[in-house]
Amino acid sequence: MSEHAIKTKDREALELALGEQIHALISASHALNVRSAERFDATLQPAAFHLVRWLYSYGPTSAAALAEATAMDRSSVSRLIKQLETSGYVSKAQDPDDRRGILLSLTELGEQSTVNALKEKESAFYERISRWDDEELGRFTTMLRQFNGLEE
Structure with missing residues (x-):
């Protein structure tokens, strides 16, 4: 909306309707x-x-980076990663760029289980x-990209 546009009752109703749909x-x-998530592992x-x-979409990363990227606290990420590792979905490996660092990644079981779980959502x-x-x-795609601030 330009700086000189006047907000009308119709505009307000449209904005409220948009908010409801979002x-x-x-x-x-x-x-x-x-x-x-339940289909992945109940x-x-x-x-x-x-x-x-996140690991499926973006690949191996550290626990700290995963916590930051998912807006979760480190202790929760650590606890959940431990459960995922015990279940065989996630593995840990030494970071080749920083020998002190640990990278988390999906195992083959983790990847296949993720694909299976996402099929319902996609359909x-x-x-x-x-x-x-x-x-x-x-x-629709263009407008969503604009709404998400990814395109002018």
């Missing part, structure tokens, strides 16, 4: 994340799956966009 998206995404907390998803979202044509999907 909340609905976040809520639906959270519910799907919880179901995916004995673990959903927060453990959050760490697994739910793909089902929602399946009736859109390419132009609608492109427009």
Whole structure:
């Protein structure tokens, strides 16, 4: 909105409606994340799956970097990593760039279990966009990128 634009009642209603839809998206995404976490391993907390998803997406990292990237405290990350390691989903290895450092990474079991767990989430979202044509999907993606501050 330009600095000279006047906020109208219609604009306020549109902004409220947008807020409701963003909340609905976040809520639906959270519910799907919880179901995916349960599908991954019902004995673990959903927060453990959050760490697994990060490792799956971005690769090996230190516990400190993982804590920072996921906005979790180090003690929680440490406890969850210990559980994931005991379950065979995560392994630790010496950092080749810093011999004192330890890198966390997914094991083959961790990667395969992550892929299996994410299938449900993907199918739910793909089902929602399946009736859109390419132009609608492109427009939606562009607008989301703009909304997320990734594009002007």
